[in-house]
């Protein structure tokens with residue numbers, strides 16, 4: 177049986193096959209999906225390949241990558257590279273089916289994972305098996321997937337490694353400012369406390385060496401045992417730079433005490449790159465009142481807060497969350513009319529995660545997504561990824577998807593990315609730096625709007641020519657007045673005027689302002705949104721200039 181049929185149950189075309197270290201990979205495509213199917217010890221697994229790519233043109237995607245972007249809603253453990261996770265997952269699956277040799281690193285890793293699975297007891301392999309094997313997971317299934325990911329990733333070394341990789345991946349996607357969020361976890365079997373978890377994350381950030389990382393402008397190296405200046409990391413590194421800040425998440429499964437511990441940790445690490453608090457986790461679990469004391473404490477301490485709000489219908493909680501006045505909210509998928517109006521009145525910025533919402537079936541498809549309802553009236557919103565690894569996406573892919581689903585042009589996409597600067601939690605010079613980065617990208621990407629002149633209205637060809645004639649007259653008069661020796665002949669005056677006019681014309685053209693042959697009028701549409709003009713360049717011979 178072909179791997180496509182077996183794992184995906186559809187009619188897939190095989191693009192290529194690769195075998196490495198006992199793992200067979202097939203790249204398959206159908207009209208609706210592109211996937212990698214892997215076979216390891218007889219088990220087939222599919223991994224989606226940038227789903228949004230199917231909805232947009234490759235050219236649009238390339239352009240979106242070239243644009244600087246700001247990511248404000250990305251979960252660390254949801255953004256793990258497929259390759260990193262796949263290897264761990266496949267090793268994990270192998271344990272369930274095969275005995276292993278304790279001599280190899282791979283099997284030792286598998287053995288560790290298997291032991292943890294057994295010890296923890298909260299996950300039975302048969303419970304998660306089907307979740308691992310499928311690609312589109314409903315919201316509840318996604319959280320089962322996270323439980324599995326956490327078992328695989330939660331030791332200091334792995335936490336540092338995945339953090340490093342996630343930052344490298346965002347930087348490669350031209351994300352210039354990343355607010356990465358993660359839930360500090362206690363794991364006694366790994367001697368891990370919430371604090372040591374965050375230290376491992378910070379260590380991972382500092383270990384990035386393929387790109388310059390700005391973690392915090394105000395590092396107090398003597399106050400934090402494990403911190404060291406990022407300046408050292410800047411030596412010999414290329415020109416790319418990414419600002420990274422952390423949000424500490426409270427998981428909805430946590431108690432008030434555990435939530436409070438997270439907020440206290442965030443307060444303590446304020447000067448070391450932690451800039452805010454997030455409330456996340458399975459929206460069908462936990463009560464708002466459980467987290468409220470910790471969130472209120474965070475607010476009092478001046479920590480900005482973002483809440484996962486309205487991922488499922490829960491009007492009472494949604495209203496309480498909006499009344500709390502968070503600095504931002506994530507998702508906002510299931511708001512009733514009154515709450516929708518309140519959200520808009522309060523102008524709370526919304527972190528929009530298109531692919532995540534569609535893949536978890538929270539929203540049926542991109543074209544009915546509430547993005548448009550927020551975008552049109554200019555409500556503050558930020559395009560984000562949520563979980564690049566789990567949902568096989570990237571920030572560029574989210575922009576490309578928004579572009580194809582809602583008809584955003586390059587300028588609109590750029591403005592959307594640039595506007596996100598206003599909603600970051602980092603304070604101080606970062607905001608100014610980002611504005612400068614976007615200003616220079618605006619020029620690099622040639623996004624200046626050419627304002628054409630229209631024949632027959634304000635700034636017409638007629639008025640332009642009249643201004644030229646007035647100018648020539650003035651020059652001739654001045655020449656006549658200043659020359660006491662000889663009155664210039666009409667010919668001399670004309671020559672002078674012509675060359676001057678040409679200089680003026682060149683200067684204006686190089687400034688991107690209208691010249692006579694570039695004057696346009698309104699019959700044929702050109703490519704400037706909002707304008708419909710005929711470019712006279714091609715017809716210039718017909719005009720006697």
Ligand SMILES: CNc1ncnc2c1ncn2[C@@H]1O[C@H](COP(=O)(O)O)[C@@H](O)[C@H]1O
Pocket residue numbers: 251252253254318322323357358359360425427428456457458459484487532536562563
């Ligand atoms: C699908 N949309 C979502 N809604 C709510 N919470 C989500 C989420 N996606 C991820 N998380 C939260 O982030 C954790 C994984 O990253 P960290 O271990 O914290 O780095 C998940 O366990 C979940 O609590």
